[in-house]
Amino acid sequence: MTAVSDHARPPLLVALPAGPEPLSFEGGGPGTLLRTLLRDGPSARTELVARTRLSPAAVSRHTAELIGLGLLRELPPRVGPPRAGRPQVPMDIDPGHxxxxxxxxxxxxxxxxxxxxxxxxxxxxxxxxxxxxxxxxxxxxxxxxxxxxxxxxxxxxxxxxxxxxxxxxxxxxxxxxxxxxxxxxxxxxxxxxxxxxxxxxxxxxxxxxAHAELLFGAGAGHWDLVQLFVGNVVDAAIAVGGSVLRGRRSGAGDVAHLPLGHIGQACGCGRAGCLQSAVSERAVAERAFEAGTIPTPHFALLVDRARQGHREALRVLRERLRTVGRAAALLLDVVNPELLVVVEHTALTFPELLPDLYEEVAAHSHLCVDPEQAVRPSSFGPHVxxxxxxxxxxxxxxxxxxxxxxxx
Ligand SMILES: [Zn+2]
Structure with a gap:
């Protein structure tokens, strides 16, 4: 294989370190400037000084660095009434390079x-x-x-x-x-x-x-967020104060085996009644197959049937979403975030079933009073x-x- 950054402009940028960054605010001024522009949109240097509390000299230095790296660009000066001083030149994220x-x-x-x-x-x-x-x-x-x-x-x-x-x-x-x-x-x-x-x-x-929601999605402007992912595996991520919790060896967020499933459902971990054994796509499809709802144990087939209005297929997906709602309620009570974002197929493709999710959250959470505000499907839809x-x-x-x- 060959290196693929040969179109680099400018070549400096490929020196990004591999691996996660420490949770301390290591990015300093340049990171603050970039995230401020991402959140607030085009801003002049004087506005950036006010919003970031960096010195004017630091803002000038860092914007020059970021422009040099092809991460920022200057937009045309704002047109307005004549005023003293230099014209206001807005800066913006440059997605072109x-x-x-x-x-x-x-x-x-x-x-x-x-x-x-x-x-x-x-x-x-x-x-x-x-x-x-x-x-x-x-x-x-x-x-x-x-x-x-x-x-x-x-x-x-x-x-x-x-x-x-x-x-x-x-x-x-x-x-x-x-x-x-x-x-x-x-x-x-x-x-x-x-x-x-x-x-x-x-x-x-x-x-x-969770990082993507905080940077680009519904979590922008929020500090505390829980991301719940329900596919073939079930995972969660917890962001507090804008930082996503990793835990020792990045083990935080393992919610797969919370006892939220049905007692009779065996789990790969050796126990029964785990959340993952109740809601994983593979387990749901296998149960629907055994019940005669679908002819082969494939989750996509179950979704297709539901889309065609097959009542039993819809009931299976609705029941799954309700179990996800109970997991969401538990996480809301443990973390009490501003927002809990759900990645789950039914929530993303059958928005008309979301009231089932909200009902379960309302019925099982002690803290959440507004499930429709606090619980949202992923911001990224089919691109998730x-x-x-x-x-x-x-x-x-x-x-x-x-x-x-x-x-x-
Ligand atoms: Zn288990």
Whole structure:
């Protein structure tokens, strides 16, 4: 494989460090400026001084650095009544020079994505994968150069983000355990760094989406947020004070085995009645198949039936959403965030069923008085997996856009 950042403009930028940033405010002034512009839109230097509390000299220095890196641009001066001093030149995020590449690994397929600095997905492609860790990482290495050459066109690639469910150690870049995939201790960053020569950032998809919601989605302007991801695995991420909790070895947010399922449903962990055994796509499809609702145990088939108005298929999805509502209620009471964001197929594709989710939250939460405000479907709709993958890289950019020189 060859390096793929050969369109870089300017070449400085590819020096982003791999791996997660510390939660301390290491990004300093440049990161503050970038995030302020992302949140508030175009702003003149004087406005940035007021909003960031950086000195005028620091704002001038950092904006020059960020323009030099192709992350910021100056817009035409504002037209207004004549006034003393220099004309107000608004600054804005420049999405034209760089892209983040990402890969989301699901149970039986992976999603390649390109995402710009505003979190907009510019390309995505879904491919089946063979399942074994070595084969999947080899497949990524094989497909990546072609995907990048088709979709990076003229823009530099800031890095490769790789996200999946289960227990992912972001610091080590390792998937510690993804039980449905059968992965244990897979050194994703080490393998893909060597294969791609890009900075590789690895994280759990719930944490990646919590960052994405805070930067680009419904969480913008909020500090406390819970992200609940319900697919074939069930994960949560908790953001407090704008920082996403990692816990020891990035183990925070494992809600898969909360006892919210039905007592008779066996779980892969050896117990019964776990949340994941109740709501994972595979488990729901298998139960619907055994009940004769669908002819083969495939979740997509269940969704298709429901879309065609099949009453039993709709009932199964509604029951699943209600169980998710009970999990949301529990998390709302434990964390009491401003917002809880749900990634779940029914919530995203059957908005008419959302009242079921809200009813369960209202019935089971002691703290949440306005479920329709506090609980939202993901901001990213059909692009949710693509955004999750790219946002691991973008989080690193917004955290620390300018790499300090060694020994500084
Ligand atoms: Zn379990």
């Amino acid at each position: 760089h892209l983040a590449c990402g890969v989301h690994i699901a149970l039986d397929h992976m999603t390649f994505a390109m995402v710009d600095l505003r979190g907009q997905v510019t390309a995505q492609r879904r491919l089946p994968h063979p399942g074994g860790p070595r084969q999947v990482l080899e497949e990524i290495g094989r497909h990546l150069p072609g995907f990048l050459s088709r979709h990076a066109v003229g823009r530099s690639v800031l890095g490769l983000g790789v996200v999946t469910g289960g227990w992912v150690d972001a610091e080590q870049g390792t998937v510690i355990e993804h039980a449905p995939l059968g992965w244990r201790d897979v050194p994703v960053r080490r393998v893909l760094s060597a294969a791609t020569r890009l900075p590789v950032h690895v994280d759990g998809h719930a944490r990646a989406l 997996l693509a955004v999750a993958a790219g946002s691991v890289v973008l989080y690193a950019v917004y955290r620390r856009p300018v790499t300090p020189p060694p020994h500084s």
